[in-house]
Amino acid sequence: MEILRVENLNKIYGSGDNQIHALRDISFRVEKGEFVAITGPSGSGKSTLLHLLGGVDTPTSGSIFVDGRDIFLKTVGEMAIYRRRQIGLVYQFYNLIPTLNVEQNITLPLQLDGRRVNQEHLSGLLEILGLSKAAKQKPRQLSGGQQQKAAIGRALIHAPAFLLADEPTGNLDSVTRQEIVELLKYSNKYYKQTLIVITHDESIALQAGHLIEICDGKVRTDKVVN
Template identity: 55%
Template sequence: MLNCSNLSKTYGAGTVEVKALDNINFKIQKGEYVAIIGGSGSGKSTLLHMLGGVDSPTSGEIYIDQTNIVTLPEKELAIFRRRKVGLIYQFYNLIPTLNVRKNILLPMLLDGRKVNEDEFNSLVHTLGLQDRLNHMPHELSGGQQQRVSIGRALIYRPAILLADEPTGNLDHKNSDEIVELFRIANTIYNQTIILITHDEKVALCADRIITIEDGKIVSDKAVK
């Protein structure tokens, strides 16, 4: 479902040029759970931003299903981002002035969609946030805030979940709960997951681990 070919990204020009991604090639099947690991500055976040259509590559193609998202006009790209991918970051990126319910529902509110309350309640229960719906983000723990951001990423049941160090700011217990949510999204909802992590234990929960160094894939292995 995802096919990345000859993908390169260069920031800056001349003496300040940084080749963040250098001819990346891989395919990911629908329903795969892939962890991306690599040192700091190796290009992991850059790659995730390309896959999510948040930033565009210097060259190369990214096919998601039949669409090359690199050449999509901005308007269609915005719709792709909202409906096809769910993005999760280390620092949650919640809207501080909206309560938990509205933060989770944000993609639907932006799209003018009607909310199915049964589906919403079922998601909120999976996330363990049923008693926090009217709270504001600053009233929540880090783990709870991350669960809200995962809720926002899951509300559309997007085909692909992209997560950049989602447990990087959490303690072990909260980290385990977040990893469990990804497992549920993957096995129950058949969502494709691409997850960047520093944490070996988190990476080993995936089906496959891709290692990046200096913008290149240096290893791509199935997890036994």
């Protein structure tokens, strides 16, 4: 079942001689529950696309349909709810709040949304992430891999429909990289979430079932591999 449709998406920054055409008529579709890897060279528009999918930026033209509705026709309030409840974002840099412990960082999206923390769900998530013993520790007390796991937990705590990850393993060693990928794949399978990962890592891309390659702001290839 189709959950995401991108149609003729364009994003232009600046004007006149300083104009940068980051995305050019991008179009593709994603089925619910797919693991999608978006690849391409630096500067190809991958991160711009991810920010648009997450509703944290707006296009110059074109549409993004989620469950059949153009997200950019939502009101300001509806868009805020979309970002808080349907999207989980994971970045290369963990962006944890240094004064909060692991548990507080993970549950922060629920607190900001005025929602109650389900302690059973939180405990299960900490166990899956391997962070149960580190739940009361601050980010400075964690390894890079543990910090990224906490960032993934923060993205998963509100059970979003989409998990969007932008180079989530870029700062990690090879063993920890695969641990993070396995966590993302687990969330894709166990929570039935649609997973979209921006990556330069070919080994990660080869584990996805849907590959999209972007070059110079355009879709070069779009193929479902399994």
